[in-house]
Amino acid sequence: MLWNEDYRMNQETKEKWVLIGQALKKRFRRFRKKIKRIHPYKKAAVIASIITLAGGLIIGNVMGKSLESKKSEKQIQKVTKELKAEAKKAAASKETKKTDVKDLPWNLTLVNEQHPMDAAYTPEVTAVSGEYSVDSRIADAVNQMLEAAKADGMNMHILSAYRTIEKQTQVFNDTMSTNLDGGEDYWAAYSTTKQSVALPGYSEHNLGLALDIVADSYEGLDDQQAQTPEAQWLEKNCADYGFILRYPPDKSAETGIIYEPWHYRYVGQEDAKKIMESGVTLETYLKENYGIE
Numbered sequence: 001m002l003w004n005e006d007y008r009m010n011q012e013t014k015e016k017w018v019l020i021g022q023a024l025k026k027r028f029r030r031f032r033k034k035i036k037r038i039h040p041y042k043k044a045a046v047i048a049s050i051i052t053l054a055g056g057l058i059i060g061n062v063m064g065k066s067l068e069s070k071k072s073e074k075q076i077q078k079v080t081k082e083l084k085a086e087a088k089k090a091a092a093s094k095e096t097k098k099t100d101v102k103d104l105p106w107n108l109t110l111v112n113e114q115h116p117m118d119a120a121y122t123p124e125v126t127a128v129s130g131e132y133s134v135d136s137r138i139a140d141a142v143n144q145m146l147e148a149a150k151a152d153g154m155n156m157h158i159l160s161a162y163r164t165i166e167k168q169t170q171v172f173n174d175t176m177s178t179n180l181d182g183g184e185d186y187w188a189a190y191s192t193t194k195q196s197v198a199l200p201g202y203s204e205h206n207l208g209l210a211l212d213i214v215a216d217s218y219e220g221l222d223d224q225q226a227q228t229p230e231a232q233w234l235e236k237n238c239a240d241y242g243f244i245l246r247y248p249p250d251k252s253a254e255t256g257i258i259y260e261p262w263h264y265r266y267v268g269q270e271d272a273k274k275i276m277e278s279g280v281t282l283e284t285y286l287k288e289n290y291g292i293e
């Protein structure tokens with residue numbers, strides 16, 4: 001019974017398709033008759049225009065693509081040219097960047113173990129706080145920084161500023177004696193001293209561009225100074241006044257000097273901000289920007 005039902009349904013579908021097929025055939029025949037009635041010239045014209053249109057599309061496509069590839073080729077050549085020019089420029093600027101230490105701007109003067117200061121140089125100094133004086137060109141910056149610290153509730157004072165070569169010699173010898181008294185032999189005492197006090201002529205204090213600043217509550221020149229709010233204020237704000245923390249922690253391989261949270265060096269606001277933000281030493285900064293080794 002079920003099978004019969006299915007069979008009947010299939011027959012009905014078949015018949016439907018036969019009818020549709022017949023209707024389509026009839027239409028096609030009518031269409032062919034219509035075409036036959038069209039003038040052959042007209043037919044040729046229609047076919048020709050179809051061929052032209054298709055051909056045009058194909059040729060247009062191909063030409064467009066080749067134009068595009070020519071365009072991108074040109075672009076690649078242009079970019080390559082630009083890159084080459086840039087590389088040339090960079091190489092040239094690197095060459096000109098090699099500055100002699102003596103030709104650095106005064107605010108970036110480099111003085112360290114490898115670079116003693118010019119022995120004939122004596123800065124013009126101005127008193128800033130009590131007995132202390134600095135290079136006259138930085139006196140305003142020093143005063144502004146100390147006033148700002150005070151306004152923020154900091155209690156600090158200068159412990160050392162400009163030192164003449166004679167004074168540097170005296171400081172070096174005093175520290176040397178202390179180390180010798182502590183039981184070190186001569187060379188050990190000399191080496192220890194050199195790590196915290198520069199040899200005369202090798203100190204930024206001889207330039208008048210450096211300051212040792214300590215908290216009123218703790219005058220010690222050791223790592224503990226860094227724990228005072230004053231030292232922390234200085235590290236955070238020094239760049240605004242053109243100063244840098246000259247001997248940061250873990251950089252003695254570059255600076256030749258131990259971590260000195262009290263020693264601040266003037267380099268000018270612009271350079272100070274770059275140095276303090278990137279955390280590099282003055283040595284690295286001058287190497288990167290001026291090619292100084």
Ligand SMILES: [Zn+2]
Binds near residue numbers: 211262263264
């Ligand atoms: Zn110092």
